[in-house]
Amino acid sequence: CNTDNMVSITVTLYTLFEKAINEAYPDVTDPPIIIAPSNNSKFGDYQCNSALPLCKLLSSTNLEGKQRILPKDVAEKIVSKVSSSPLIEKLEVAAAGFINICLKHEFAQIVLKNILKNNKICAPPIIRKRKVIVDFSSPNVAKEMHVGHLRSTIIGDSICRLLEFLGHNVLRLNHIGDWGTQFGMLIAHLEDKFPNYSTESPPISDLQSFYKESKIRFDNDEEFKKRAYANVVKLQACEPKIIQAWKLICDVSKQEFQSIYDRLNVNLIERGESYYQKHMENLVKDLETKQFLEEDDGRKIMWGENKNGIPLTVIKRDGGFTYDTSDLAALKQRIMEEGAEWIIYVTDGGQATHFQTIISCAKRAKIVLSCHRVDHVGFGVVLGEDKKKFKTRSGDTVKLSDLLDEGLKRAEQKLKEKERDKVLTEREFNLAKESIAYGCIKYADLCHNRNHEYVFSFDKMLEDKGNTAVYLLYALTRIRSIARMANITRDQIKETVDVTPISLDHPKEWQLAKVILKFPDIVMKIAKDLCLHSLCEFCYEIACTFTEFYDNCYCVEKNQTGEIVKVNMGRILLTEATAMMLEKCLTLLGLNSVEKM
Ligand code: ARG
Known part of the structure; x- marks a missing residue:
């Protein structure tokens, strides 16, 4: 692919004019460089609109001596300094000091010919190929995958496509919510409903109802609740039979998720919260030794770089880990083990503070350094045509x-x-x-x-x-x-x-x-x-x-x-x-x- 001509016109013109303006006015620090496509072909193809603000700047500081300075003169001075370029046919100064830029048709000829000859559109060259992790879609096991997850899936996939096209090395991760206390009750319910689950695969077709059933029992039956809690402990200790039950439940959800991805033609690698179990333990030890954790009413919390906003809850009162712990551990794993240089989270805007805090704590702990880029790509809620939260007519979440x-x-x-x-x-x-x-x-x-x-x-x-x-x-x-x-x-x-x-x-x-x-x-x-x-x-x-x-x-x-x-x-x-x-x-x-x- 010959990418030589797939250059950004705005950036090329910017560089040319920046150089010209600096040469014309070496005493002005940070001069305004304004380049934009013209909205009327009478004024050329692009315009440089720097002369006017530059003129104001010069007049106020009187850098050019006493006489009155006109935008037109500034523009002419700039034009005289612009080096020749394969991009530019001619430059014209309009009365008010606008510089009209006419592009060379030959340049367009070459770009268009290359497209046809290569039989594809090549990406503009990038300075450095980076290892990027995009964390998107990320529904939760046994819960509804809802329109919010659909937005994350669609936006995340498109971001990946674009970065892959630009030549970055992209890892698409599905950070499924597959760990947590809810599994205690789900497993207890599975044990009762399908006692033979370890030998015969249970026919759970509707995991949402299964979740609801177990939640009702959890809320109303003390004995069941105790078993559910005991299961959580066993799950964390990785007891084989409990792990098997957990896997069975996850598989039902994952199949459902996969069928959505297949239909939408979205590729994702599944790496849920459970993947970071060991990483969380190690992270917590490390944070303790480095004295980043503080006691707070029985919990252990961590503040970000400048102690404002809200802290992360790293360890709960009962000793368990949280969503915060898993995200900090995941971020560390992604940077240290995967070698990610750029990490992108795609979730609803409601999680913006969570990610800001995660990033700030990760900077404080020197996990994220200045060479890393971390973005939270947030998005707004999906509404129905009645402008209320998107629901079915009966008020349920839309499947x-x-x-x-x-x-x-x-x-x-x-x-x-x-x-x-x-x-x-x-x-x-x-x-x-x-x-x-x-x-x-x-x-x-x-x-x-x-x-x-x-x-x-x-x-x-x-x-x-x-x-x-x-x-x-x-x-x-x-x-x-x-x-x-x-x-x-x-x-x-x-x-x-x-x-x-x-x-x-x-x-x-x-x-x-x-x-x-x-x-x-x-x-x-x-x-x-x-x-x-x-x-x-x-x-x-x-x-x-x-x-x-x-x-x-x-x-x-x-x-x-x-x-x-x-x-x-x-x-x-x-x-x-x-x-x-x-x-x-x-x-x-x-x-x-x-x-x-
Ligand atoms: N499972 C979460 C949810 O449904 C989204 C996870 C986003 N990714 C992350 N690394 N926290 O809201």
Whole structure:
């Protein structure tokens, strides 16, 4: 993959102008460097808007002597210092001191040609490949995997896809809640209900009801409660029979989780809280020796770096460990044993304080050093169409498998409304149905700023206009079909790339090319803020800009009888590059595109 030209335009221009401004005004410390795409092509393709604030700065400090300084003069001085670059065609200074930057079409030619020649979209080069651990999905055994876990699964998977694409070494971990006192009662209930569990696998089909049954007994039956507690002790001591019961219960849940991951095409390595048992013991010993733990009303707590906020509870009054203990132990294991340099937790925003405290304590204990990056990727709650917490009509938590089934049903209806069942083969129809159903659920989640709550609405997500999965999936099939209708094969495209220039002279062609060139900027930004809605906005921008191009520029000309009389190969090339770009972005979002729908 030749990534030389997959550079971020904003970063390249920033560097060029930073150098020029420093040369022009060596006495100004930290001058403002402002680069942005122009929103009107009259003002070039990009703009440098540094002259105005720089001028204010110069006037106030009077660094340039007594005479009045004009933004226009500042801009001209900057322009005179900008070194030549393969990116820049020309620079113009507008009256108010804005510097309009026109990009070289040749540069766009090279980028687009590379896409077609490589037959793939290459990632922009990164400075250092890092070992990244993404902790996401992470439902709890014997409890409902709910829409919050679905959000974590969708967002986490997309973050992994993006970082993998950039070339990082990503470990996708499912931090399942598979340890804790609830297992005491579950095991006691299992012993009573299925006494032969050690020889015959118990037919538990509904673990949630099983959980509820055991909880009722736990709350009302003292003798049962005692046995439950005794089981917890035995579990922690790893008594074989109890461990076997624990595994059986976990397996039932894990199978359910796996079926959701299979349907959504999400890969995850399961490494639940139980994995860190030994690590917790060692961590606690270490923290005790280093005197990080403090007594607090029978508990042992640990404060973060500057003793504000809330401390972690490392050991409970009864001597047991907590969610805090396991997360601190896990973080240490991930850094020390896995060699992780970057750790990302994807959970609801409600856990933000928990992770801040974990990170702060880990810094204090010198587990997390300045070379490590640790992010908590939080997200808002999922609401129903009534703007209340997402629930079924009867008020229960929505079962994820039911939700996905509903998605399939709705997607099927949608396709039938459009009479697609009459055109597509059965196989094509089913592929389209799945692509739409799972695609719309994922996309609706990702296209909102993750920090905000979002309203789950099948009606909205299945709309075929606006920034929705359905619109984009359709747009992609439409773009793909243009070359197919002109009877142009992939091989022909590959052959033509070297001899036919990609058509960029029409303003709409150029506008489309410029959108495609923004890709490195978009992905680099997401690698920083881990907010995927920018990628969704980018997809939508591609689709809309393509429509404008297609409405204005013939790719294929037909005569009155519908025969093709002329194929504009330069435009077909642009069309293909657009399709590849859109498809790549959809893949990064976890959407599966189809040939026909
Ligand atoms: N199981 C937890 C929950 O359902 C999420 C775990 C997130 N990961 C972590 N390392 N704490 O809320």
